[in-house]
Amino acid sequence: ASGSVYVSDTANHTLRKINASGSVITLGGTSGAAGAHDGPIASATFNYPTQLALDSAGSLYIADTGNHLIRKITFGDSATTVSTVAGRANDFGTDNGPTSSARFSTPTGIALDNMGHVFVGDKANQAIRVIDLNSNTVTTFSGSIGNEGNEDGVGTAAYFTSPQGIYVSASGVLFVADTDNHLIRKISPNGSTTTWAGARTQYGSRDRS
Numbered sequence: 001a002s003g004s005v006y007v008s009d010t011a012n013h014t015l016r017k018i019n020a021s022g023s024v025i026t027l028g029g030t031s032g033a034a035g036a037h038d039g040p041i042a043s044a045t046f047n048y049p050t051q052l053a054l055d056s057a058g059s060l061y062i063a064d065t066g067n068h069l070i071r072k073i074t075f076g077d078s079a080t081t082v083s084t085v086a087g088r089a090n091d092f093g094t095d096n097g098p099t100s101s102a103r104f105s106t107p108t109g110i111a112l113d114n115m116g117h118v119f120v121g122d123k124a125n126q127a128i129r130v131i132d133l134n135s136n137t138v139t140t141f142s143g144s145i146g147n148e149g150n151e152d153g154v155g156t157a158a159y160f161t162s163p164q165g166i167y168v169s170a171s172g173v174l175f176v177a178d179t180d181n182h183l184i185r186k187i188s189p190n191g192s193t194t195t196w197a198g199a200r201t202q203y204g205s206r207d208r209s
Contacts, residue, residue, distance in 0.1 A: 002020060003019075004020060006052050008050055014049075015027045028046065029045055029049070035047065041081060051164075061085065061118060065123075068090065069084055070107060109166035111174065126145065126159070128176060141191060144157075152193050153193060158187075
């Protein structure tokens with residue numbers, strides 16, 4: 001709302017901010033130094049951060065890809081801090097359950113709805129996961145964990161291949177860049193996945209309606 005742009009400077013392991021005036025600052029992380037340290041933002045570290053998402057309160061959520069974590073920056077008047085929302089640093093896996101024991105594998109996409117859900121494009125697990133901030137639990141929203149494919153379906157009956165960037169609309173519809181399938185997928189709030197654009201097993205640059 002202030003006109004700032006937040007950038008995940010992935011290979012530098014930093015988060016940058018471009019102010020409305022055009023000036024650039026390093027918001028968090030140490031350039032060239034990967035890590036998973038939480039705490040005051042001045043000492044926090046990241047490992048190949050990718051997609052970012054802001055919530056309604058102005059907190060910034062991060063798909064911290066190399067750490068297999070979902071992180072959060074909370075901006076305060078007296079202090080700005082970094083915390084881990086879900087996952088364990090350098091411990092990838094497929095576990096659902098409480099956020100402290102859930103595991104991800106190379107999460108790259110992140111999007112928030114207005115109901116307290118954080119959707120995660122869990123790339124190496126071939127799934128879309130969801131963190132419920134109301135109950136602090138992680139579940140699989142769509143996709144068959146560990147299994148590649150391009151089939152449409154409901155919930156875990158759908159298949160993805162390296163899902164990455166994601167976006168959630170105001171009505172709760174999720175759009176997924178299904179990278180290695182060369183598709184854009186669409187997931188309804190009830191978990192039904194369909195192919196929205198692209199042709200399965202075909203890549204190219206042709207436009208069409």
